[in-house]
Amino acid sequence: MRGCQLSGRVPDSVGNLTQIRYLDFSNNQFTGHIPSTISQLKQLTYLDLSFNSFPGEIPDIFSNLQKLSYLYLRNNSFIGSFPSIIVSLTQLQRLDLSSNSLTGQLPNNVSMLQKLTLLDLSYNSLNGTIPSSVFGLPLLSSLSLQHNQFSGLADELKANPTLAHLDLSHNQLSGSLLQSLSNLTNLSTLDLSSNNITVDVGKQITFPVLEVLRLSSCELKDFPHLLRNVKTLWVLDISNNKICGHIPNWFSGMRWDNLWYLNLSHNSLTGHLQEFHFHNLWYLDLQFNFLQGPIPSSICNMNNLQFLHLSRNNFSNSIPSCLGSMSSLTVLDLRRNNFTGSLPLLCAKSTSLSTIVLNDNHFEGTLPVSLLNCSGLEVLDMGNNAINDTFPAWLGTLQQLQVLILKSNMFHGPISTCQTTFCFPKLRIFDLSRNEFSGSLPAKVLGNFKAMIKLDDVVSGDIKYMKPFETTLYISYEDSVSLVIKGQDIELERISTIMTTIDLSSNHFEGVIPKTLKDLSSLWLLNLSHNNLTGHIPMELGQLNTLEALDLSWNRLTGKIPQELTRLTFLERLNLSQNVLVGPIPHGPQFNTFENDSYGGNLDLCGPPLSKQCGTSDPSHAPQPLESEDESYFFNGFTWESVVIGYSFGLVVGTVLWSLMFKYRKPERFVEFFEGIFPKKMRRSMKRAQRRRT
Numbered sequence: 001m002r003g004c005q006l007s008g009r010v011p012d013s014v015g016n017l018t019q020i021r022y023l024d025f026s027n028n029q030f031t032g033h034i035p036s037t038i039s040q041l042k043q044l045t046y047l048d049l050s051f052n053s054f055p056g057e058i059p060d061i062f063s064n065l066q067k068l069s070y071l072y073l074r075n076n077s078f079i080g081s082f083p084s085i086i087v088s089l090t091q092l093q094r095l096d097l098s099s100n101s102l103t104g105q106l107p108n109n110v111s112m113l114q115k116l117t118l119l120d121l122s123y124n125s126l127n128g129t130i131p132s133s134v135f136g137l138p139l140l141s142s143l144s145l146q147h148n149q150f151s152g153l154a155d156e157l158k159a160n161p162t163l164a165h166l167d168l169s170h171n172q173l174s175g176s177l178l179q180s181l182s183n184l185t186n187l188s189t190l191d192l193s194s195n196n197i198t199v200d201v202g203k204q205i206t207f208p209v210l211e212v213l214r215l216s217s218c219e220l221k222d223f224p225h226l227l228r229n230v231k232t233l234w235v236l237d238i239s240n241n242k243i244c245g246h247i248p249n250w251f252s253g254m255r256w257d258n259l260w261y262l263n264l265s266h267n268s269l270t271g272h273l274q275e276f277h278f279h280n281l282w283y284l285d286l287q288f289n290f291l292q293g294p295i296p297s298s299i300c301n302m303n304n305l306q307f308l309h310l311s312r313n314n315f316s317n318s319i320p321s322c323l324g325s326m327s328s329l330t331v332l333d334l335r336r337n338n339f340t341g342s343l344p345l346l347c348a349k350s351t352s353l354s355t356i357v358l359n360d361n362h363f364e365g366t367l368p369v370s371l372l373n374c375s376g377l378e379v380l381d382m383g384n385n386a387i388n389d390t391f392p393a394w395l396g397t398l399q400q401l402q403v404l405i406l407k408s409n410m411f412h413g414p415i416s417t418c419q420t421t422f423c424f425p426k427l428r429i430f431d432l433s434r435n436e437f438s439g440s441l442p443a444k445v446l447g448n449f450k451a452m453i454k455l456d457d458v459v460s461g462d463i464k465y466m467k468p469f470e471t472t473l474y475i476s477y478e479d480s481v482s483l484v485i486k487g488q489d490i491e492l493e494r495i496s497t498i499m500t501t502i503d504l505s506s507n508h509f510e511g512v513i514p515k516t517l518k519d520l521s522s523l524w525l526l527n528l529s530h531n532n533l534t535g536h537i538p539m540e541l542g543q544l545n546t547l548e549a550l551d552l553s554w555n556r557l558t559g560k561i562p563q564e565l566t567r568l569t570f571l572e573r574l575n576l577s578q579n580v581l582v583g584p585i586p587h588g589p590q591f592n593t594f595e596n597d598s599y600g601g602n603l604d605l606c607g608p609p610l611s612k613q614c615g616t617s618d619p620s621h622a623p624q625p626l627e628s629e630d631e632s633y634f635f636n637g638f639t640w641e642s643v644v645i646g647y648s649f650g651l652v653v654g655t656v657l658w659s660l661m662f663k664y665r666k667p668e669r670f671v672e673f674f675e676g677i678f679p680k681k682m683r684r685s686m687k688r689a690q691r692r693r694t
Contacts, residue, residue, distance in 0.1 A: 002048070003027035015040040026050040026072065039064045048072040050096070058083040058097070067091055074120070075099040082126070087112045098144065099123040108133050120144040122167065130168075132157055135184070146170050146191065159183040169193040169214065178205055178226060185209075193217055193237070205229070216240050216263070223251050235261040239285065244268035252276060265289070265309070273315075278302070285309040287333070295320055304328055311335040311357070324348040324370065335381070336360040343387075347373035359383040359405065367392050376400050383407040383431065391415045391437065393445070396423035402451070403429040407503070414439030423448040428500045433527065437507040441528070443514035452500045452520040501525035505551065508532060513552075518543040527551040529575065537576075539564040551575040558582070561605075566591050574598045581605055584614045 007029040015037025017023075023044060030052040038047075039061040047065070050072045057080035058073065068089050074096045081104035086095065092113050098120045105128035106121075113119075116137050122144045129152035130145065136158055142165040150171040156179070163184055168177075174196035181190070182205045190207065193216040205226045212235040215224065220241040227236070233256045244267070252274040259278045263285040272293035273286070279301045292314040299305070300322035308323070311333050318341035323332060325348040332346075335357045342365035347353055353374045359381045366389040371377070377398050388410040395401060396418035404427060415437060418424070428451045500520070505527045512535035513528065523544050533555040541550070542564025548571060557579040565571075566588025574594050578601035585591065585599060585607045592608075599605050606614040 001025050001028070006030060008032070010035050010038075012037045014038060017041060019043055022046045024048040025052065028052055030054065034059055034061065036061050038062075041065065042067065044068055045091075046070045049076070050074040051076075053077055056080075058086075060085045062086065063088055065089065069093045069115075072096045073100070078102060080104075082106055082121075084109075090114065092116055093139075094118040096120040097124070102126055105129070106131055106134065110134050111136060114138060116140055117162075118142045121148070123147045125149055127151065129153065135160055135163065138162065141165065143167070153177060153180050156180055157183055159185065161186050163187065165189045167191040168195065171195055173197075178224070182206075188212065190214070208232075211235065211258075213237070223248055227251065227254070231256075232258065234258050237261070237263040238267075239263045240266040242268065244270070246271035247274060249274070254278075260304070272296075280304055282328075283307040286313065287311045289313050291315060293317070299323075302326075306330045306352075309333045310337065313337055315339060318342070319344060321345065321348075324368075325351075327351055329353055331355045333357045334361065339363060341365075343368050345370040347371055347377075349373070353377055354400070355379040357381045359385070361385055363387060365389075369394065371395065372397065374398065378426075379403040381405040382409065385409050387411065391432075393418050393423075396420060396445075396448070399425055402426050405429065405431040406435065407431045408434040410436060412436040412438070415442035415445055417442065417444045418448065422450075425449075426451045428452060431501070431503040432507065433503045434506040437504070437509060439509065440511035441504065441509050441514055441533070443516050446502070446514065447516050447519065449502075449520060452502075452522050454522060498522070499524055501527075503527040504531070506530040510534065512536075513538055513541075513557075515540045517541060520544065522546055525549040528555070530554040533557060536560075537562055537565075537581075541565060542567045544568065545570070547571055549573040552579065553577040555579055560584075561586055577601045585610065 002024045003026070005028060006025070009032035010025065010030055012035045014035060018040055020041055021043050023041065023046065026048045027050070031054070033056060034049065034054055036059070042064055044065050045067050047068060047070065051074070054076040056078070058078050060083070062068065062071070063085050066089065069091050071089070071092060071094070078097070078100040080102065082102060084107060087107065087109050090112060093115050095113070095116060095118070099122070102121070102124040104126065106126060108131045110131065111133035114137065117139050119134070119140065119142070123146070125148060127149040130150050132154035134143065139162055140160065141162050143163060144167045146167045146169040148171055150168070150173060153173055164186055166181070166184065166187055166189065169191045170193065172195070173192070177192055177195065177197050185206065185208060187207050188209050189212040190210060191212070191214040193214045195218055197215065197218040197220060206229045207226065209232055210230050211232055213230070213233065214235070214237040216237045217240040220238060220243055222243060224238065228250060236259065247269055255277055257280060260280055260282040262278060262281060262283065265285045266288040269289040269291055271291065273291050273296050275296045275298040277298070281302045282304050283306065285307070287309045290313065294317040295310070295315060297320060300320055303326070305326055306328050307330060309331065312335070315334070315337040316339065319334065319339055321344040323329070324344040324346045327349055330352050332353060333355065336359070339361040341363065343358070343363055345368050346356060348370050351374060354376050355378060357379065360383070363382070363385040364387060367382070367387060371380070372394060375398065378400050380395070380401065380403065383405045384407065386409065390413045391411060393416045395404065397420050399422065401424060411432065412435065423445065425448065427449050430449070500522050501524055503525070506529070509528070509531040510533065513533055515538045517526070517538070518540035521544065524546060526544070526547060526549070529551045530553070535557065536559035537552065537557055539562035542562060545567065547568050550568070550571060550573070553575040554577070559581065560583035561576065561581055563586045566586050569589060571590045575598055577597065577599060581602040582604035583606070585605055594609065596609050599610060606612045
């Protein structure tokens with residue numbers, strides 16, 4: 001009956017199965033209380049009611065089930081204290097009450113469960129001191145009490161030769177926890193993360209068979225000395241602490257041949273990264289530190305490396321060329337460092353790279369064409385560097401590419417079309433902003449963005465997030481990017497699979513906005529601002545019914561604002577400022593929420609929210625010229641530069657004319673001379689201006 005999508009109440013008739021030994025109703029949608037008739041199943045040895053919605057306190061109906069060895073009630077809606085009746089089930093070997101809402105303290109008489117090998121009470125709200133009797137259960141091998149509110153632990157626990165797995169993470173424990181646990185010498189997994197371990201007295205502590213040590217977010221101020229005595233380490237996580245200074249020599253010199261996971265991120269480590277001897281690493285995370293200098297060459301010996309996260313440090317020099325030929329590497333994240341030089345031949349061999357994030361460095365040169373070998377590439381972020389190249393249309397052959405960010409570089413020239421039929425078929429985030437691209441907007445390229453035409457996740461309502469790794473017990477990485485969203489530069493810590501954006505702002509694109517943009521019906525953000533676009537705003541943009549942000553500011557767009565844009569019912573931000581738009585501003589549910597700054601610089605627009613009413617003319621206002629941004633800076637208002645230049649020029653010309661008139665005494669000749677210079681249209685406009693002044 002497991003996972004059969006059963007719902008409603010468990011029928012009372014289940015009590016008729018008096019000879020049943022194994023009952024599994026897990027992963028269904030049962031509600032209501034557990035029927036009391038279950039107490040009649042006296043032969044039952046295995047009962048699993050996990051992953052349902054049973055409410056209320058755990059009932060006393062289990063007292064008759066004296067043969068029960070396995071009881072699983074995890075992921076329900078149980079409340080109340082730890083059920084005292086359970087300690088009478090002396091045959092229990094495995095007890096799992098995790099992921100409920102149990103409160104209160106653990107009873108001391110848990111020690112009655114002498115045959116218990118696994119106890120999981122994680123993800124509840126249990127509090128108080130953890131009884132030492134729990135650790136003394138003679139056959140207990142796994143104890144999981146993480147994500148509760150326990151605040152105390154016995155000063156020193158007795159030895160327990162069977163306890164191998166201990167998870168006390170995410171509680172409110174403090175003090176010398178490591179010393180308290182020092183007699184548990186058979187531990188292979190120890191997780192004390194997210195507690196307050198401020199004192200490290202680990203110099204004399206030895207866990208001879210320890211394989212997994214997690215001390216993340218423990219307020220540590222130094223590398224734990226107990227690591228000197230650990231020889232069999234597989235996983236080490238001491239991230240999110242207050243460890244500062246250089247990585248100690250003794251740590252870099254450790255010979256942990258089986259170490260595959262190392263996380264030192266979110267500390268205050270400084271100095272150069274020394275040569276490591278951890279050649280079997282799969283996962284290396286050093287982000288958010290102050291490490292500097294080059295990446296050590298020993299990284300090239302890590303043939304199994306899948307995840308390399310060195311972002312937000314001060315690393316410099318060029319990156320080792322071997323990073324481009326590591327056949328196992330899946331994630332390469334070096335963002336926000338000071339790397340220089342040309343990019344290595346990424347994917348020089350056929351690799352499994354799915355995420356390459358190198359933004360905010362000082363890379364130069366061109367994009368390596370070897371990227372074509374990254375057949376599984378999903379995210380490529382090269383933003384904020386000094387790459388000087390033309391548009392890499394050849395990337396369109398990467399059928400899995402979903403995020404392409406080339407912003408703030410020196411890319412130039414037109415956006416060339418792809419040579420293949422299926423070009424960028426899965427692309428959802430396309431950011432070329434702040435470059436030197438020119439020519440017309442690439443209507444044919446944009447038309448290939450099939451993933452922006454229809455998103456299955458939108459239809460199903462199933463919003464997921466991009467991640468190159470399936471999240472496991474130790475590895476959790478989600479792709480993240482920095483985008484200009486609704487006028488603000490925002491760091492997205494994860495990318496939803498329904499996010500679709502096109503940002504071509506701050507380039508030199510010209511011509512009209514292509515009507516074919518209407519086909520990108522799943523588009524969420526469109527930014528074409530700060531270009532030289534002309535013509536009307538296409539009414540077809542009103543068909544982008546999921547659009548939340550539209551920025552067409554600082555262009556040369558003319559005509560009226562299309563009434564069809566009022567159909568954009570999800571539009572939260574609109575910027576049409578600094579164009580040459582005319583006529584009334586449309587009314588609509590979203591348009592009525594926009595303020596003046598959405599339309600600034602369009603002097604011929606009228607109607608709310610502007611103070612200018614439609615149907616009236618302003619005699620002091622001349623038709624708007626088509627001016628560039630640089631021109632508008634000079635001519636828009638009386639800047640101090642224009643005033644000084646005008647005054648100086650007028651002074652020089654006036655002095656010369658006065659001296660000539662005085663010399664020849666024939667001012668009418670000069671009047672005739674200047675009338676010959678100015679064209680007739682200019683003279684007429686000058687006369688009209690003079691009449692208006694009088």
